[in-house]
Amino acid sequence: MDRRSVIKTTGIAGVLAAGIAPAVHAQAAVRWRLASSFPKSLDTIFGAAEVFANQVKAMSGGKFEVSVHAAGELMPPFGVVDGVQQGTVEVAHTAPYYFFGKNECFALGCAIPFGLNSRQMTAWMYDGNGLKLMREFYAKYNIVNFPGGNTGAQMGGWYRKEIKSLKDMKGLKMRIGGFAGKVLERLGGVPQNIPGGEIYAALEKGTIDATEWVGPYDDQKLGFNKVAPFYYYPGWWEGGPQLDFFINDKAFNGLSAENKAIVQAAAAEAHVTMQARYDARNPAALKQLVAAGTKLRPFSQDVMAEAFKQSLGLYEELNAKNEDWKKIYADYSKFRADQNLWFRFTEATFDRFMQSQKL
Structure with missing residues (x-):
């Protein structure tokens, strides 16, 4: 008798009574x-x-x-x-x-x-x-x-000295993650690609003048505030x-x-x-850092504007020489433009209002 016929007519109890073991496919670990x-x-x-x-x-x-x-x-x-x-x-x-x-x-x-x-x-x-x-x-x-x-959007990093204008970026040796170093070079800085666990020692020894990592919660754990007092924002190189x-x-x-x-x-x-x-976790950590003496500063408008200009220039150069980049960035940049238009009327406006209130 066909196995399937037995199962269909007698059910699992009948199968077991007949001594026909059903097929079991155990998944390997x-x-x-x-x-x-x-x-x-x-x-x-x-x-x-x-x-x-x-x-x-x-x-x-x-x-x-x-x-x-x-x-x-x-x-x-x-x-x-x-x-x-x-x-x-x-x-x-x-x-x-x-x-x-x-x-x-x-x-x-x-x-x-x-x-x-x-x-x-x-x-x-x-x-x-x-x-x-x-x-x-x-x-x-x-x-x-x-x-x-x-x-989420990151902070702009820790600096031994104030960055009052674009000229203060000249010669700055900074640990900065990945691709953003290409823009820092265009601003006159010297990027360093250092793993997270090795940053503190480099900053403490003066091997680097500045570093960025993520934001207050991680940065506090890594102790950067002990060796660099100025904490800048925003991390324009990594909004998300x-x-x-x-x-x-x-x-x-x-x-x-x-x-x-x-x-x-x-x-x-x-x-x-x-x-x-x-x-x-970031809000409480930021409060604690400021209470402990961290000097919170925004990047100047000239730093932001020049970094933006140099970034777009870099992307145009890559469009001309990297076909993979050209294909993906075309879609990415169109999506970004549409998102910024939408956020301009919704998220950004709502956030600005809420942040101006005393709650």
Whole structure:
């Protein structure tokens, strides 16, 4: 008798009584390793990888586990893309713009000077063409990417001396993340690409004159206020930097449909959680820093205007020499223009009014 016929006519009880075992397809356990670009001490940005791993384990009933490794444990902070590309690890959690030296397009997946804010970046990724375009690009590096957090707009960094005008940027040795260093060079500065865990020592020793990281909550943990008193805003080079989970394409494509859905859902959870933590924790940290003597300063108008001009000039140059950039930036810039028009009449106007009130 045909197995399917037995099941259909007698049900599972009849099958068991007849001594015919039903076919059971047990899903094999999956074990991945994740290499982070960040130290464990930064519970917000490193913590997003832990959120991801915890969600993967919970949603799979423990059958899919991801071990999370801090910067330097498996590979250097800036070695994680090579690690994923070569299959040394299955997944990395990092800021894509760290790798602009491979191709400037990595920055478009994270943040560029005077780019999208965090909400706009998420909109471009999830409902615009961002995820599609960036995945086409990352495929050249054997990577499948998922948005993995956003810090929100960042601060403009810590300085040993005041930046009163554009001339004070000349010769300034500054740790600045990724692509923004290209604009700093055009302003006369000297960019330094230093991992988060090594910044304090460089600033304390005077190897650098200034640094930026993220914002008050992280910066306070790293102790920058102890060696540089002036804290500037805004971080015009990253209005909404997105972190990513970079996954080796063979590892991802080898997953079952269920586990692929779990990865997508876990990444989305981490994406939302990271910014929620920053938005919730930054205000108190900023109050504490100012109370402890931090001197809060806005960048002067001439610094902002020249940085904006130089940024747009850089993008035009890249359009002429980098076909990948030209393709992605065309979509990105159109999306940015539409978003700024919309935010001008809604978010920005509402925010300005609320911030002028004494609540």
